[in-house]
Amino acid sequence: MALDKIDRKILTLLQKDATMPVAEIGRKVGLSTTPCWRRIQKMEEDGVIQRRVAVLDPAKVNVGVTVFVSVKTNEHNDTWMRKFSGVIDEFPEVVEFYRMSGDVDYLMRVVVPDIGAYDAFYKKLISKINLTDVSSAFAMGQIKYTTALPLDFAIVVDDDK
Amino acid sequence: MALDKIDRKILTLLQKDATMPVAEIGRKVGLSTTPCWRRIQKMEEDGVIQRRVAVLDPAKVNVGVTVFVSVKTNEHNDTWMRKFSGVIDEFPEVVEFYRMSGDVDYLMRVVVPDIGAYDAFYKKLISKINLTDVSSAFAMGQIKYTTALPLDFAIVVDDDK
DNA sequence: GCAAGATTAGCAATAAACTTGCGCAGATCA
DNA sequence: TGATCTGCGCAAGTTTATTGCTAATCTTGC
Known part of the structure; x- marks a missing residue:
């Protein structure tokens, strides 16, 4: 590897x-x-290359707005986490979802056409699962976005060449 | 389109x-x-499909840790923003970078092998540009990550088929 | 209602790219 | 030194992409 x-x-x-x-x-x-x-x-x-995908232009498919949603919960157990994951999986608007350390428990990136669509998403979300504290931060612009990971840290055997 | x-x-x-x-x-x-x-x-x-890329396994290339870095600044002008963008562009560890509304001015997602590498990144970053307030939040796990955008919002002419 | 133009589908042939079998050369090691 | 292993590259054979051309369907203007 x-x-x-x-x-x-x-x-x-x-x-x-x-x-x-x-x-x-x-x-x-x-x-x-x-x-x-x-x-x-x-x-x-070896799974280093996971797959090959087409990358679309967010604006061209009408999801030009990115919202970061921070979630705090009182339910700190595996069962609840799995349920939450399952709910999120059903939302194609959620393109990234992380379990966090610190004062926020979960962080997700959501893509939508506009504020109205975000509100609709929000309502749908809280109707499916009970969340203690949700806070939304809107991105005004995407300055950089790449799927390319840095290779500077990759494990190396032969570094001569 | x-x-x-x-x-x-x-x-x-x-x-x-x-x-x-x-x-x-x-x-x-x-x-x-x-x-x-x-x-x-x-x-x-038409640019709907921007490109096709290979998606790698973060763990396999030794960047299994994601950090979200929030930045506040006093410099609210275009010149500074461009400079900041230029600096960030040079860091392959930064895979996403957004200009935000709300109390955080910028948000970036950084991928590194471990806490130590993040610290090295952090030092390099603040040596290149002066930042008023930086706060880091570590992801304990990536629950969902997809490059696929939802197509439910795309503009449609013929919705019969 | 109908004919001209535009749009979209499909077939068939060609071009380009992928994939495999095989042999060769350099490195490693007993 | 000779056996073995690893990685390279040539030369097929196979698959896939690409293009030219024709037919069918839909639009538009009269």
């Missing part, structure tokens, strides 16, 4: 553009098609 | 798995290869 310099180069390219032909990737990392292809295969088998 | 039911079906599939052959997508949405391919092309030209 350790990655060398070539693997990381490949991942960097694929994180930017997964449509790039293997032959071209190979050329850019100094490898012919076959070994490059085998490396990609291995990284997919 | 309006999307009909077939377009949304295609997008739903591509948001899950962008490696699926056009022929299979066509079959699933009830279309032959060519028209299905042309629809996909059009949505790429």
Whole structure:
């Protein structure tokens, strides 16, 4: 599962553009098609590469507004957490959901067309599960968003190349 | 730029798995290869589909820890914002960055291997730009994360099909 | 109501990309 | 030194993407 310099180069390219032909990737990392292809295969088998997806423009599908929703609860048990997770799973508007440390218990990122749609989401949410304390923070603009993870921390065996 | 039911079906599939052959997508949405391919092309030209990317496993590339960093500033002007954006752009650890309304001015999501790496990031950040107030919230776990946007709000012309 | 133009579907052929089998070269180790 | 292992690359064969062309359906203006 350790990655060398070539693997990381490949991942960097694929994180930017997964449509790039293997032959071209190979050329850019100094490898012919076959070994490059085998490396990609291995990284997919190992689960380093989870999947390849299409990324849409939020504005073009009318979900230009991002809201961060902080949730506090009194229910600090596994059963409740699972129930909450299940409820959230049903909402496609919730694109990220984290269990937090500190004064907030859960944090989620919600995408909607406008404030009105957020209110509708909010009402639907609290009708499905009882939440002690919910607070919403609206994003006025998305300055940076990337699905590409940094590879600087990846485990390495051969760092010579 | 309006999307009909077939377009949304295609997008739903591509948001899950962008490696699926056009022929299979066509079959699933009830279309032959060519028209299905042309629809996909059009949505790429229109920018609805921005790009296709490989999604990696954060743990496998050693960035299993997410930190949300809230920033308050006294500098409420465009010049400073641009400078801040430029600084953030240089940090691959910052995968999301928003300008917020409310008592926090900016919010970013940072991915790192551990607390130590976050501290290193933090030091590097404040050395590059002066920030009035920074507060960090650690995620104990990622319960949901998807790059797929909801298509329920997309603009529609023909809603018959 | 009808004909011209526009839009969308489909087939078939071509081009491009992926995938596999095999052999070769360098590294490792007894 | 020789056996083994690992990784590379060539040359097929297979799958998939892409394009040109035709047919069918829908729109529009009269």
